[in-house]
Amino acid sequence: MAVLIQVLPVVVAVAIVIRLLLSGRRPKNLPPGPPTLPIIGNLHLMPKRDAHLQFEKWAREYGPVYSLILGTKTLIVLSSDKAVKDLLDKKSNMYSHRQEMYIGQTLCSGNLRILMMGYDARWRMCRKLVHSLLNISAAKSYVPYQMLENKQMLYEMITQPERCMYNIRRYTNSLTTTMVFGWRSTTYDDPKMMQLFEGFSEFAELNQTGLAALVDFFPWMRWLPDFLLPVRAKAKELHRREKALYLGHWLRAKEETKAGTIMRCFSEDLVAIQKTEGFSDDQASYITGTLLEAGSDTTSSTLYAFVQAMLLYPEVQKKAQAIIDEVVGPNRMPTMEDERDLQYIRAIVKESLRWMPTTIMGAVPHAVTQDDWYNGYLIPKDAGVVNNVWAINMDPARHPDPRRFDPDRYKDDLQSLADAAANPDASKRDQFTFGAGRRICPGIHVAERSLFLGVSRMLWAFDITPVLDAQGKPILPDPDRLTQGFVCQPEEFQVKITPRSEARRQMVIEEWLAAEKEWLDPVTKQWRVCPLGPAKKRKE
Template sequence: MGQSIVVLNSAQAASDLLDKRSAIYSDRVNAPMVNDRALLDWSDFGGMLPYNDAWRRQRRIMTNWLNPRSVIQFNGLQQDEARLLLGRLLHLSGTPGLFEKVKHQFSFTTGSTMLRLIYGYRPKEDQDSIYVNALQASINLFQSTMINFLVNAFPILARVPDWVPGTGWKRTARKWREQKNEAVNAPYEWTKQQIAKGNFEHSILSSLLQEDESSSELSIADQEKELKQLCYTLFVGEDFVQHLRPECYKYVTYGQNQTGGTDTLATAFLSFVAAMVTNPETQKKAQNEIDSVIGYATRLPTLADSSQLPYIRQLTLEVMRWLPTAPTGGPPHACSQDDIYRGYNIQNGTMVMGNVWAMSRDEVLYKDPERFDPERFADPDVVPPPGFGWGRRKCPGTHFAEASLFLVISSMLTTFALCCKVDKNGKEITPKIEGDYNQLALTIKPFEFEIRPRSEEHRQLILDNIPKD
């Protein structure tokens, strides 16, 4: 296909190019199925924008709202969503088909959290139309980057008349374009209506809509168009393959085997469950730390407790290293000018990927890398895994994501026991944790486990802390 690709297998190489030379390694590779106006017409989606002024404007707004100081205002929202999740998990305890049900609840929790953060919109259940449309559009987007759509390899195909046999993919593109417009417009218009009524929840969009934009260099219409795309980009994730919903994992995307969706978190939560079920001594140590700090079944953890729970942070870092959610580093960067690195000539337009899987298995950085060992991060010289990308394309929501990871993981450890299933003789059946490592986003294959409250007091603690509408 004529596309040059460079894969960076070490943390040093990724830092040298994607961080230190980010001025020329922050572009994106073109996917005509997404960008062509006659097809999906989504060239203004932030995750696909080239490194240009529009991307910089969107990034500036994201950074203003998601930096460590600003994101604190949404901690209560994250806490509520974590506690709502506990209530839903409690109802799943003891039911069959637990893996798929728990995966679904993790996905809904992350989607609901993002809709509230961005639009102030609270989906009541997982069939909510705004939630479903937003999710479907993201799935369509990731499918549109697939090499299966030959137009991504041969852009001239976009000009082939619709009546030519074999162009059904163009009808698919038009259908997806309509779904995209609905997903982008509906929550935006809902928030505008709520503001007009004076009945709205504080969110990024509600605040931006009330700001004075008279100094903007864009027209009112262009401002609104860009703001709609900014909001949907936040929902999906600017570094979108890093932020996958489990529903999206079956798709293969342009340029390599990879997938896409909205959130590293849903995948990381599944990895956390896998780690706890197969490492009960680690789970017990984490629960002992929580009990010693906040008490046994006395209250649920808050973000204010995080500094007193170092083992929980170490455990979270190890989850992200042990089963990295984006093993090949998320959507590829592209080099915007010719460069030379370690004697290699890297041409303008080259696709550049960071091999996070290889970095997480680097024995120089991580001793015995296949073993799940949170205590490795007690050593300040051990570097955290690169779970949120690099350089100017690094996920702007890192601090928000880390807060959600802490709240969900610490809350689940406080209240639940994650256990192996037992056979008819009462013997534990330790599951084999397997993933599809040929995909850019890790897919964990279903495994059996049990989730139950640690005690009757913990069951009541969950029920007493479910947020009321």
């Protein structure tokens, strides 16, 4: 017995060493991938920025389905339309889970963020509620909100053209706050709006790189003391600020709903559903906060990419303006009723989503709930599964000369964005920016309308041209310089936005002033009259 007691620690130590040495290796039956090192696997190869370029390079080298070993985690990367269709769409019951994300979900989000929830009953309930706000029939009803916010954006392009990106962000954020909470973001300088964009950017960067990622790849690190794991304190502080913002929005909407003063919006219905479903105010705040994040950031990033494309491809702008002038004419602005006659504008929207995909790496990886086999390779249970959006959108077999902005790729594609995503023929899907399977972005219908109105009306009203340097040469942005994080966009660039004529300038001003007078309170600039009708009567 004494000998056994002496030998046992040695045996345990040897077992731990063997386990560590085996960790980081790629099992033979997994899809191919770059060579690994013991313990860390491929962690040493992960880029600190512009990861999408390396993931695309690996796809060309190792094929449309490859694997990365990241410490104790396995990541399967899908880089073809067929692989995404076969797995994330057709097997969505198995491929809709999430890996555990200690920093992102547990610490940064208090296990409340829908984006990172596992595929369980709570996620399905939240998803069902979100679908009720964003399905196609609901999306059509919000067009009056979109029209007013669009008119203010155009007006601000005249009064403050140097703030192009901020005008666009206010447009998408204000639309989202109206749809979700019933109130408008009247100016970009609203501190709560700025906190939203800055906070989500901090959240994305915190969870994508550095020590935060290592804690997920090596779960034992979460037991380190705080002074060795400073990211823990940063994550908790970010959650404290974010939760305060989201909870404040939700409780305000809840009180206005009870008082009968709220505008028609998602929170109005969520108050009633909360009584039957029994979820907490904290959870309600993150259901609505998730919608606020998604609706504010992704659409604005795509519109900003569109503006950059017009600088770099002026021939596309001229062609689009000629078509708009022929169909719509100079005496009114485009509306949603013009969409079917403006296929080239629809194509510009699709090409903007393909050319500069905001969810460049598919946002957060899916996870598989059981072992699966694909093309002779094992996809093991709990592996993360990446929808490699950039590589698919830039696949020259799908889109020849993929870094060229060419809306004519879609001249015969009459599908809506949602119909294209659901097309059983993977090669007929337009782009992959909205994700796939049961995790596809539920805001796709609203986004398509916001993008069409934004693109068509900016082209109707304005010329988008480069700023000139001291020598009179155009200052053109680099389309490959992107912000980092889950949601990216072009780095901020200079642009000159000028009305195409004095008559169009006057029409933009007059339409905004008329809408402002008809719908908004003259002091607060909040909705005075709801174009969707009065709030529903609630019984306590």
